[in-house]
Amino acid sequence: MRRKAMRIAIIGFGGVGRAFLRLLKDKKDELKEINPQVNYVIDYMGGIYDPEGIDIEKLADFSEKNRDITKYPIGGSPEITFDSMLANKDVDVVIEMTPTNKDTGEPGMTHIIKSLENGFHVVTSNKGPILLGYKKLKEIARKNNVQLGIGCTSGGALPTINAGIIDMAGSNILSIEGVLNGTTNFILNEMESTGVEYQEALKKAQQAGIAETDPTLDVEGWDTATKLLILTNVLMNEEKTLDDIKVEGITSIKVSDIQEAAENGQKYKLVGKTVRKEDKLEMSVRLEKLNPDNPLYGVDGKNKAVRYTSDTLGDLTIIGGASGVTPAAASILRDLINIYMGCKFV
Numbered sequence: 001m002r003r004k005a006m007r008i009a010i011i012g013f014g015g016v017g018r019a020f021l022r023l024l025k026d027k028k029d030e031l032k033e034i035n036p037q038v039n040y041v042i043d044y045m046g047g048i049y050d051p052e053g054i055d056i057e058k059l060a061d062f063s064e065k066n067r068d069i070t071k072y073p074i075g076g077s078p079e080i081t082f083d084s085m086l087a088n089k090d091v092d093v094v095i096e097m098t099p100t101n102k103d104t105g106e107p108g109m110t111h112i113i114k115s116l117e118n119g120f121h122v123v124t125s126n127k128g129p130i131l132l133g134y135k136k137l138k139e140i141a142r143k144n145n146v147q148l149g150i151g152c153t154s155g156g157a158l159p160t161i162n163a164g165i166i167d168m169a170g171s172n173i174l175s176i177e178g179v180l181n182g183t184t185n186f187i188l189n190e191m192e193s194t195g196v197e198y199q200e201a202l203k204k205a206q207q208a209g210i211a212e213t214d215p216t217l218d219v220e221g222w223d224t225a226t227k228l229l230i231l232t233n234v235l236m237n238e239e240k241t242l243d244d245i246k247v248e249g250i251t252s253i254k255v256s257d258i259q260e261a262a263e264n265g266q267k268y269k270l271v272g273k274t275v276r277k278e279d280k281l282e283m284s285v286r287l288e289k290l291n292p293d294n295p296l297y298g299v300d301g302k303n304k305a306v307r308y309t310s311d312t313l314g315d316l317t318i319i320g321g322a323s324g325v326t327p328a329a330a331s332i333l334r335d336l337i338n339i340y341m342g343c344k345f346v
């Protein structure tokens with residue numbers, strides 16, 4: 001007997017959204033039990049709606065050649081919007097993947113609140129709403145008896161937040177340290193290995209789809225700060241804001257600085273850090289010259305890492321989870337599967 005479908009609305013169909021659709025297509029057989037059925041794909045210009053489930057193979061082919069999904073022949077229209085989806089109420093999970101806005105959280109904040117209030121689970125890659133309102137969103141999710149998956153928001157494929165929530169349950173996290181941004185790590189690596197200057201390396205990161213829609217978020221340290229803040233507030237039960245973090249980016253570094261460090265056996269990394277000093281929490285994002293004995297020294301290319309110290313589970317360092325649209329989409333799928341399996345994130 002075929003299982004009841006898990007009805008999905010995709011909101012935001014850019015790099016990560018498209019990669020997520022490709023994953024659903026490529027993993028169709030493995031996902032038989034969950035039986036995902038995409039009823040909506042909604043972008044800035046409108047969307048696609050099929051109450052019986054959009055044919056994801058056809059849409060994947062179409063969207064490879066066409067940017068405007070409202071032109072999709074079966075159910076595409078500028079009239080299909082987030083509000084029309086809310087009115088129809090025929091979804092179980094909303095996957096929110098619109099651009100991160102660290103100042104307002106919009107449009108993601110409204111999408112997530114309304115989805116949770118309407119009884120839909122939410123999985124998101126959008127850091128803005130989580131950064132600005134996680135506690136409130138968690139309460140709305142609990143009140144409506146639905147889940148909120150945020151694994152993608154603080155490192156994508158790198159298991160940071162879920163490892164903290166699930167695998168470190170019952171332990172107090174005392175400090176968080178990490179190389180949390182793949183774009184800057186990739187840029188620093190490119191500058192060292194090929195000798196190109198910062199701007200050229202940034203272009204490569206953009207071509208690889210890992211830089212933010214607004215790449216200043218990466219290179220000026222805000223993406224690292226955002227992820228650090230999400231980890232700190234969620235895992236250390238704090239209510240800090242970006243204003244509490246001293247933030248520095250990588251825009252002023254030169255190839256000559258990197259080469260000089262390499263001659264001394266050191267590597268530059270953009271490190272985000274939350275540490276408690278005399279009852280005060282200190283948070284910073286800054287370029288650090290690391291020695292080979294530092295666990296973060298070996299984080300290469302688009303990879304990232306997080307290091308937790310805790311009272312009862314010791315020190316844990318997780319390395320890997322390269323940034324990229326497919327790993328980010330895979331982390332969304334991971335949350336979706338865990339919600340299906342009954343995992344409680346909130």
Ligand SMILES: NC(=O)C1=CN([C@@H]2O[C@H](COP(=O)(O)OP(=O)(O)OC[C@H]3O[C@@H](n4cnc5c(N)ncnc54)[C@H](OP(=O)(O)O)[C@@H]3O)[C@@H](O)[C@H]2O)C=CC1
Pocket residue numbers: 011012013014015016017042043044045097098099100107125126127152153155156209210211212213323324325328
């Ligand atoms: N790229 C990555 O590796 C990772 C990204 N993220 C996060 O995932 C999110 C998406 O990233 P990415 O796919 O790279 O970004 P993109 O800019 O490629 O895609 C964002 C999409 O959202 C659409 N959009 C904008 N406003 C709205 C709206 N009001 N309603 C519906 N859709 C809208 C955009 O449409 P249009 O193009 O028409 O403006 C675009 O298609 C961001 O929040 C990012 O921070 C998280 C982890 C990794």
Ligand SMILES: N[C@@H](CC=O)C(=O)O
Pocket residue numbers: 153155156180181182183184210211212218223323324328
């Ligand atoms: N721009 C980010 C993408 C994932 O969050 C990065 O480079 O890590």
